[in-house]
Every structure is written in structure tokens, then in C-alpha cells.
Amino acid sequence: MEEDLTVRLKLQEAGATDEMLAMYQRYLDSGNRQGQKRLLCRFHGMQNKKLESNREKLAWLDYMITRIEEI
Numbered sequence: 001m002e003e004d005l006t007v008r009l010k011l012q013e014a015g016a017t018d019e020m021l022a023m024y025q026r027y028l029d030s031g032n033r034q035g036q037k038r039l040l041c042r043f044h045g046m047q048n049k050k051l052e053s054n055r056e057k058l059a060w061l062d063y064m065i066t067r068i069e070e071i
Helices: 002-013 018-030 033-070
Strands: none
Touching: 002 018, 018 033
16 A cells, blocks of 8 residues: 555654664564554654753754844
8 A cells, every 4th residue: 555655764764773664574574563553652652752852952953043143
């Protein structure tokens, strides 16, 4: 199905591991929609943590830029 291919491609673009992609494929092949959902939710949580970490780093850089501009 084209939608499933799109999901796999988007997962890959977002940095999913080969293991995660294989697991998604197994869930897809077996019709395990709940497994697909759990995997996507887990990956979402992982990506959200990375995003939060990067936001903190950017905030620190913004702070340092402001400090330098004040000097």
C-alpha cells in the first residue's frame, strides 16, 4: 500500500534505525496495527526528546549571543 511505503520512508528520513524499520514491516505484514501504533508512538517520544534537547542548546546559544552583544 502506498500509505505504508510513505510511512516507512518518513520514518527513515526522520532517523529510524534499520531495526525499527524491520519491526514496522513485521507489524505491517502481520496486520498488527496496535504494534505499528506503539512503535510510532515510541519513535515520536524519542524524537521529541531530541527536539527538546536541541531547543535547550539553542536557548543557551541565544543567551551567549545576547551576552556577547551586550559587551
